[in-house]
Amino acid sequence: MTHDLRLVLPALATWLTAATTIALPPLAVHAVAAVTLLTALPLLTRAPATPHNPTPPPLSAGAVGAGVAGGRRGAVGRRRLVGVVLVCAAASAAGVGLRATAVSTGPVRDLARNGGFATAEAVVTGDPRAKPGGGRQVIILRARAEAVPGAEVRVPVLLIASDPGWLRLVPSQRVRLHGRFVTPEGADLLAAVVIVRGPPAVLGPPSRTQRAAEHVRARLRAAVARLPPDQRGVLPGMVVGDTSGLDPGLAEDFRAAGLTHLMVVSGANLAIVIGAVLGLCRLLGLGRRRAPPVAVLAVLAFVVVARPEPSVLRATVMGLIGLLALVTGRQRQGVPALAAAVLILVLIDPALARSYAFVLSVLATAGLLVLAPPWRERLARRLPGPLADALAVAAAAQVAVSPVLVMLSGEIGVVAVFANLLAAPAVAPATLLGALATAVAPFSLPLAQAIVWPAGLAVGWIIRVARTAAALPYATIPWRGGGLGATTLLLAAVAALLILRSRRLRVLAAAAMTGILAAVVIMRATAPGWPPPGWQLVACDVGQGDALALSTAPGQAVVVDTGPDPALVDRCLRRLDVEQVPLLILTHPHADHVGGTSGVRNGRAVQEILTTSRTSGREARLAPGIPIRHANAGQQWRIGDLTLSVLSPHPGPALSPGDDGAAINNASVVVVARRPGFSAMLAGDIEEEAQRALATTVPHVHVLKVPHHGARSQDRAFLAAARASVSLISVGEDNDYGHPSPATLKLLQDLGTRVHRTDREGDIAITRTRTGIAVVPRG
Template identity: 40%
Template sequence: MLVIVVLGGLALGRSEHLHRSPVAELADQGAVVRAELVVSGDPRISTAGFSPRLVVPVQLRVVEGRGERISLVRAAVASAPLDSALADAVVGSRWQVDGRLGAAEPQDSVVAFLRITRARPIAAPSPSWQVVERLREGLRQSVATRPEGPRALVPALVVGDVSAVSDELKATFVTTGLTHLTAVSGANLTLMLGFVLVMARWIGVRGRWLTVVAVATTAVFVALCRTEPSVLRATAMGLVALAAVGRGAGAGKAVRHLCVAMVALLAIDPWLARSAGFALSTLATGGILVWAGQWADRLRWAPRVVAEAACVPLAAQLATQPVVSALSGQVSVVGLLANALAGPLVGPATVAGFAAAGLSLVHPGLAALAGWAASWPAQGIIWIGQATAALPGAALDIPATPTSLAVLTAACLVTAWWIPHVLSRRWACAVVVLVMVLVLARAPTAPGWPPQHWDVVFCDVGQGDATVVRIGPGTAIVVDTGPDPVPVDRCLTRLGISRVAMLVLTHHHADHIGGLDGIWPGRRVDLVVTGALRSPAWAAEQVEAAVERHGVRLHRTVAGERIVVGGLVWQTVWPPLGAGDGLETTGDDGGGESSAENDLSVVARVVTPTGVTLLLTGDIEPTGQAALLATGQDLRVQVLKVPHHGSGRQDRDFLAATGAVVAVTSSGQGNTYGHPAPRTVELLSQLGMTVLRTDRSGPVAIGLDEDRWSVRTLR
């Protein structure tokens, strides 16, 4: 209790000191400032808004604005246009920038957000940071000639550089429980230290000099992986695990070491208390300390190296599964098998990758040889992920409710108790593997889901839209893909969709096209349909490139077009030909949401093969709704997809003209936009519609069977 009180006091004091500083006050006022800053992390591209921007972690050193000049050292997050000079910024470099400050939330660990309009470098990184950058670039170059998968995965395994990892591979790793491999963890440090210390002993280093080597290696590791909170956290956890194993500490003593490290980290950075990464790292380390060693001991009939390589990831996955499921709403059924198979390959890939980075300072040919060696186990990990993700029963959706998570936690603990009894017997292991294969050969389903007679499913894809309209067994049209590939892929897999006869993208905002890479794996796509508007241009170009890459025909639809697919009739009712000609993305630096783009969403009246009528509305807003209503087209339907996730901006006459019986809002649970707006829900109810919400109910299935309506939700 005393520790909790002390940590709470420290957290409160740190937060008050951070968010009541002079810079925080300028941020509250939205002040335009000139600042000097040091880049503290790699620039990345964010598509979270409606136009991509660079996002760069920085340390503010000097801020000038509103007649004040403030010297400080505070963490902040900067954003800039894609063509900004910051795109090539190197960690440790110093910049002078102009921009506008934005306020951080009380729970944020940064003093402010800075939207940059102009940036120029004023000082290069120190020599030490330049060496670190050469090592990271040397690692990337060492695998530059390898196939796309290993070329992206090796830097991710070694230093957590996921910049080249495709959304498709990320989705595969999420499904198979291998996603932890692409994040910097204590295991990375353990592998690096183990390799370096073995080499040091081999050349004759002994005694205290080994400690010096270990400390120096740890410092290099932190610099190489970036001095970010997640890396420091992983380093602490790795050192705890290494110390416990090295001293032969029992599980109880090892857990005490872990608790001390956890308290120390929270004292240094109180914001870790709300970090999912901190929870996952702590649980994974605890699982390894408590379970992995004794499990490996039971596998005495297998080589020790193989036993440890298999048991460490198994323990980590089992310990973290409840938290992972709370975050993703999914249990990776295939995760245990995938981790057991991939585990022995992680060490060779990581060690060879570290060697490639180091050898890049000596000779690029030697680095390329080490990179070649690292790429083969990395390719094996990818093959394992792809093969296990393709199994019908790879993953099971569960509602992230307290009850289901409590049951899952209990199941994980029972499994952890049961595993040692199995591992000690070869025949028992063989039986378990056989049972797992049989289970994975058939996709698990939640009771009653999907319902037998469904015509349309509004997928739960978070803060976005994805609608599936059934044509026949395994065949459907899909309207929008949500913001992320994983949820839409999961939804289609659950519904058994192997053929997408038509994919419609109502407009090019990230919450409608961001999940596009989740459509392709394991499915045939016959046709992609978009509106005529190509704005924002960057998003339209991404869509067109993806469609061309997969060899699918792209068609642009306008009002008045009628498309018949199987027994389904699609009638485009909006936008009219020529609408939006010359439109440019609005908002500051192209970064804001454009109401004009929303109002030119593709809107369609759809009749399913069973006769269910739908109005799918994209993000059309009041101006567009009124203009569509004025065309006099028949908008009467039974089911309405409420425009713009149920936002508060709706035209009452437009909604009334649909005469819908059921209205569905698609939005993310706990989203910060307030979708659906209470006044919109109330208005729909006043118009006699039953309102269903994916943020509360999960996916919504609606069907018609022999003139009988059925509405089913997963939650």
């Protein structure tokens, strides 16, 4: 199969120019545009000179004339192609230069350079997104600043807020905000980043279009409300990209299984919309020329509801180009349509050139267009047609996006192709029925609820595939991240291609792989595995945060803190086969200790929560319906043969929301866990002041969970009194806080304790042996 590649080079030139010039000063970008355009003009206007040759050619005049004419046409064509490529590059640079000039000058950028506080008015342009960070929830959304003190403006800004009120905003709403303006870091077409204080002051409702879109999304959420929790979180994401109800733990399973693309509205969704509308038009008797305009209106309505994300925009432009081909009667070809979509979109919005979502979308589509057809043809020789189609599509898309995924995550998804193959039969029914329910829900909620029930069954199968695939050993394998990781993966792919083309190399590679596989199987069969039998305590690797598990019985554990991310603690507990949590201890209400609470509850029965008596309110919202008790010094709990004794906090007045982080840290629950042959002290985030108050009451223990991730604020007497042979530091790799402090590591070394860190060793298990305790890292 041949592809029309004439638009590929102009599209690549447009894309690469935008991606590289965004990082340059505006004056330099304008210079690039001018020089490129001046270089292109002669190539487009001047024909190549015909060489003069006085010697008669030995061939016939007709043959020579044809050859000269053909060579002349070829030279002209190549010159014009280079000229068109340069013109596209010039247009791309000019677009970047105009936007860079707009955002790098004016009152908003002046405020940012001075780091000043100001009250401004802005229009929200993107959906708010929440993520944990810095001990609290961080809400990020894009907006367009329209008024600052003394001036009216119209420039893009990025808002970073913490008040939950920002999550309720809808694109096109105008708000008043107060915050500190700072200069954006890195290459981005933003006038400023605004660190917002307090809630938004809403100045008006969304536009009619956005109100209608939000109404449709809300009605879809209402239609799926009766489905099981996982299904009602996934189905809106598959249909309109609404992942607001998606459990973070399940989202992580989708990522590990290579199914995240199902949560992003893509060309598949639009193909279903276009196909359904065209089919309905055919049933109604509309001709070939009257049906496409109806499909265009349906596509535009779908884009508004699904939000103009990069993948949606790319798929929309391709779909509209295809409809244009249908109207004009010209044959539609995928590669030119993709190239045209890239060219048009990057010229309209140069920031897309640096959007990883846009890159992944384009690469996946290119894989389906270029790699899938020949692979399907080869596979069809040995496999049934439908199976060959599904396998070729899944493999082509995964291969195309793998370099970028490795660059971002530092992992290779081993099971992604097979997970996509298993999920594929359920994707079309789930998406088609979900789209139908979306269209029906604004008019008849009962009918939409009936439609989403079979869609939920299809989604349930996809969820089961994601969970099963993510739980498999080596579902993902580590690989170097960044550009070097992507390069080495491409080199490995080239080597694999060379091996597949040579029979001798295939035999050698098969022998080597067989030997490696045999060695792995033998090692797995003879190694003790992880977690080790009889584990007592596990410090889960949850990044910059704390999450620990104390074994109380097979399948049961006390959990102390939950880390910042539900997915990470959920996966750790799943590796430990923990199904019941008789007691969940939340030492204090900072996000790096309580943000993952929903992950602990994911499929597990949590019977009771113990938390600090000095702060209040948030724990009930994190775990509604679960009894909560406040910890005070002197309390004891006994679960099986495990005894838990509370050392701190002492009774006292509740802290107010205005108290600083140190006061909240010092109010942490400090608990000592004991059973025959094992003891540990888990000290939350208490700092030097609280440690000093406890130093005279600290018992001797085998294991100490070092307070506050090994921060500098440690009391030597407190650490020395524990006499722990093992010290655990739960800390995130390359964190922004400098944890653990070199001074703390030196202090622990001087006290003769062995230090183990989750950022270097992964999950860390403590187990009993005949001679004492042993440390078994997972990493």
